[in-house]
Amino acid sequence: MANKIISQRISPHLWFEHQAEEAAKFYTSIFPNSSIGRISHYTEAGHEIHGMPAGSVLTVEFTLDGQTFIALNGGPLFKFNEAISFLVNCQTQEEIDYYWDKLRAGGDPKADQCGWLKDKFGLSWQVAPVQIAEMLVDKDQERLSRVMNAVFRMKKLDLKAIEAAYGEPVGAK
Structure with missing residues (x-):
């Protein structure tokens, strides 16, 4: 390039x-x-x-x-903020762990919430399992509430815990 x-x-x-x-x-x-x-x-x-x-x-x-x-x-005039972030779609917990640990190195641990992190340059990232996209559009409001409650209590996302809250493997319907 x-x-x-x-x-x-x-x-x-x-x-x-x-x-x-x-x-x-x-x-x-x-x-x-x-x-x-x-x-x-x-x-x-x-x-x-x-x-x-x-x-x-x-x-x-x-x-x-x-x-x-x-x-x-460009100099100190502008800073990153949470209004813009980059989503890293992950297939497995191993991928979530890898990207979370690498991107978070030297970042602000106080910014960690619901799969979001701020790296050492102040840029915000979301490290999330691809499965969550389908879960978040589920018509079953009880299932959706369980998933949302689980995610809101996490910093780094835990795929097994999210799947347990969902109640069945994604796509099993």
Whole structure:
């Protein structure tokens, strides 16, 4: 991807203070099928506006499991918040454990709730089993309430406990 121009119609663009390259390396070390692409640098142009040193990293293009992202070193003006998060769909508890532990390393443990976490850069992630999507649209309100009550009491999601609350394997109807 080193010289490839991004052709993906919509790409998440993440604003970091000055950690764009560090974040891209961190995220690509966690997800399969991931790589760092083109890196652009600030020049003297616009220095009075952006205040970044010439030669410092401006943007980093990177791919996580086939999804292209762009990270920008934009300074301290904006911070991430929980209004935006990235959902990591997991098939097994082992996957949930892996992504939770890797993404949460160095993050804010006070932000952990219902499968959501905040990583060391302040970006919010949801690490969830794919099975929960079907559970959450079940027409059986009692079953749905049991699942929701179980999830609301968890930090990292526990697939077995969620399935026990659901009462039967997903898709068994």
